[in-house]
Amino acid sequence: MVDAAIRAEGVKSGARKRTSLRRMMQRKSTIAFFMALPLITLISLLVLYPAGYSLHLATLNKSMERFVGFGNFTFLFTRETFWMVVQQSCIFAITAVIFKALIGFVVAHFVHNIPAKGQRKWRGMLLVPWVIPPAMSCLAWLWLFDPSYSAFNWLIALFGGDPVPWTGNTYWARFSVILVNIWIGAPFFMIMYLAALKSVPEQLYEAAAIDGASWWQRIWYVTLPMMRNIIAITALFSLIVTFANFDIVRIMTAGGPIDTTHVFATWSFRVGIEGADIPLGASVSLFMVPILTVAAVFILRDITRRGNES
Amino acid sequence: MQKPRLSRRQFVATTAAASAVMIAAPFVRGARAAGKLAIGFWDHWVPGANDTLTKLVNDWAAKEKVEVSIDYITSQGNKNRLTIAAEALAKSGHDIFAFPTWEPQAYSKYLEPVSDVMEPLIKQHGQVNATVEYLGRADGKWIAVPATVGSQIKGPCSRIDLMKKLAGVDVQALYPAGGPPKADAWTLDAFLKAAEACHKAGASFGIGLGITSDSVDTAGAIFHSFGAALVDKGGKIQAKSDPVRQALDYLKKLAAVLPPDAPAWDDASNNKWLISGKGALIMNPPSAWAVAKRDAPQVAEQCWTHGMPAGPKGRYAPFLPYFWGVWNFGKNKPAAKSLLAALSTREAAEKMVAASGGYDLPSFAKLTDFKTWAEEGPPKGTLYHYPNPHNHQILSVAAAPAPPKIAAQIYTQGVQTKMVVRHLQGEAMEKTLAWAESECEGFMRT
Incomplete structure (x- = not known):
């Protein structure tokens, strides 16, 4: 009798287990998890593992035989070039993002006002700089800025001007790399802002027009508030990508002249791979993380706050 | 039924006979008897120069019964240096690698000493200059062989x-x-x-x-x-x-x-x-x-x-010399050293210099008189x-x-x-x- 009771209990608990497993498998979150699993695995392999490994490398000495803790970071703080790279990375990223945002905003308005029939053609053409692989477009820009055979200098010479050392002088070299970054990145802002503009309800503009709002007031009191979140997210995304930029600086100036155009990624490559000091190179690249984290926290907090308010 | 028993005398006689047969039998070598060898060479600027090097390696491989695979890795964008760094970290990859000027010293602890290759070469071809010694030796040992290809x-x-x-x-x-x-x-x-x-x-x-x-x-x-x-x-x-x-x-x-x-x-x-x-x-x-x-x-x-x-x-x-080095985690070090010696002969060096139109330079004192340099022109x-x-x-x-x-x-x-x-x-x-x-x-x- 006892045995039978136990058996019955066992059968019941087995059935319950099967049912709960089935229920769990049928839950939307479980299905979503399994569907996302390949991506999670891919991200773990291609992002988390390299990130963890670079953290590990950054704690080793130059010959990678000894644990030195934060030794590489404290060493970097004593280097003049490192602080120049910090400064240059900030100048590069902030200036480029501001100009990309401004140009993107203006061009998005122009495109938005083009009649729907011809708009697709313009949208496609304006996206070209963004869709060309940067390595290719940078090479084309390099030829335009070439130290000795610059096409721009040829044009300047036609008008009797002196040649400009585009990549040979610190300020011109900084200008050149920032300009190329803006050229490549502005279409991304344009397309994001255009999408945001299209989602602004037309009634708001009509109401503003009835109230006698000027063009500028419509932009300031209707368009901008409606686009604030997309502006913030686009700026954050672009800031991260621009800060971590490698190809433009590497191809255009390789960090020169006298290191004045290096950003974190290019200097990290120079120190780590070309200088055979992989731990120090890893430390340089990791230095971007706290800076970008602070920027991300501030921007995302602002977005969340506005989301809650609305 | 009685099992056949092997006496001590029979056992000794059989073993001796088997050993004699084993020793006397001819050594039959297969096409890949001496194993495999993976090589990472520098991808030469001069068109056709890689082909001459490939031919030299293949001739050696056919003679020594080694299966070789060659990768020509460009120095454009530092791809060769990236590969060296990756192979050193992974302790896996090619057996022989072409190292640019400073790399042998940077990766000296992963390199097999090659003094046994270099000493006979120096006796044969004369001294190398002080720069080659400075870059190619560590702790009193040769860590790489100066390569003709790429040295300039x-x-x-x-x-x-x-x-x-x-x-x-x-x-x-x-x-x-x-x-x-x-x-x-x-x-x-x-x-x-x-x-x-x-x-x-x-x-x-x-x-x-x-x-x-x-x-x-x-x-x-x-x-x-x-x-x-x-x-x-x-x-x-x-x-x-x-x-x-x-x-x-x-x-x-x-x-x-x-x-x-x-x-x-x-x-x-x-x-x-x-x-x-x-x-x-x-x-x-x-x-x-x-x-x-x-x-x-x-x-x-x-x-x-x-x-x-x-x-x-x-x-x-x-x-700026290039070097050929052998990774100490390589799987076929004897074959690798044999190949490096073969690539460092006067005949091989002369062929490489000719193929590169005089660009490549052997580092040995007696190998600076090839006719390529005297005859190239114009002028x-x-x-x-x-x-x-x-x-x-x-x-x-x-x-x-x-x-x-x-x-x-x-x-x-x-x-x-x-x-x-x-x-x-x-x-x-x-x-x-x-x-x-x-x-x-x-x-x-x-």
Whole structure:
């Protein structure tokens, strides 16, 4: 009798287990998890593992035989070039993002006002700089800025001007790399802002027009508030990508002249791979993380706050 | 049924017979009897040069019954250096790798000593120069074999006509084809005067002040010519020394008559400068001349490769050797060493030099007399002095004699050319020296 009771209990608990497993498998979150699993695995392999490994490398000495803790970071703080790279990375990223945002905003308005029939053609053409692989477009820009055979200098010479050392002088070299970054990145802002503009309800503009709002007031009191979140997210995304930029600086100036155009990624490559000091190179690249984290926290907090308010 | 029993005597007899058969039997070798060998060679600039190397390797492989696989890895974008770094970290990859100048020292702990290959080669082909020893030896052992492929001297390649017309210098008389140099008057002062004259006439010397190797090598050789070293052999920083001041002062004067965009030059800029017909002189191996031969023959026939000017402490020429090294985690070290010995014979070196149009250089003293250098043209004899056949220059590498791991940092970061640019742009000499001292301090970490 006892045995039978136990058996019955066992059968019941087995059935319950099967049912709960089935229920769990049928839950939307479980299905979503399994569907996302390949991506999670891919991200773990291609992002988390390299990130963890670079953290590990950054704690080793130059010959990678000894644990030195934060030794590489404290060493970097004593280097003049490192602080120049910090400064240059900030100048590069902030200036480029501001100009990309401004140009993107203006061009998005122009495109938005083009009649729907011809708009697709313009949208496609304006996206070209963004869709060309940067390595290719940078090479084309390099030829335009070439130290000795610059096409721009040829044009300047036609008008009797002196040649400009585009990549040979610190300020011109900084200008050149920032300009190329803006050229490549502005279409991304344009397309994001255009999408945001299209989602602004037309009634708001009509109401503003009835109230006698000027063009500028419509932009300031209707368009901008409606686009604030997309502006913030686009700026954050672009800031991260621009800060971590490698190809433009590497191809255009390789960090020169006298290191004045290096950003974190290019200097990290120079120190780590070309200088055979992989731990120090890893430390340089990791230095971007706290800076970008602070920027991300501030921007995302602002977005969340506005989301809650609305 | 009784089981057959093996007596002790029978066992001994059977074993002896079997052993005799085993020893006496002929050794049948299969096509891959000596295993596999994976090689990572440098991808040569010169079209067809890789084919000659492949053929040499395949001939050796057929003879030694080794299955070989060759990857030609370009140095464009530092792909070869990235591969070296990855293989060293993974402790896996090729058996043999072609290491650029400083890499054997950087990865010395992962390299199989090759003194057993180098010692017979030195006996056979003569000594190697001090730069090869400095870069290829660690802890008293050879860690890599100097490769013919990719090794180069970066001396001047002058325009015969422009130098004669604008600066009054007859480079062919200083360095006659087929004979020893008559270059006592070819000093750094004469070089500066010629540079000033050519600059004034609109045909500046095409010497870069960037941080790629062509720029760094020239600055390094001029530093050596003044006896200037940023860090000495013992690892002591000497940035604030008189020879460094003299070298910097000289280079500032020279930089003032170089193209204004020289700080942005890379290793292609000087080639373009020569081929476009703009400049009277560049510092380069004969690759620029070879391209000119194809693209601008009227320029090529006026080119003459010759020796460096002498400074107060001697006549130093930049020398950049490549090395073939064997990873100590490689799976077939005996075969790898055998191949390196085979690639270092006189016949093999001569074939490689011919295939590269005279660009490649063996590092051994007795291998500088190949007919390729004497016969290449136009003009005939233009490469005669390229391999330093009369040993009238000291072959050097920038940043030596600092301990190699420190020197590699000085070299890679282009400290010497950066010093020149900083000083040229108006920074006070002592401030530039203090900056260099601080940079070198940073390179001391282990």
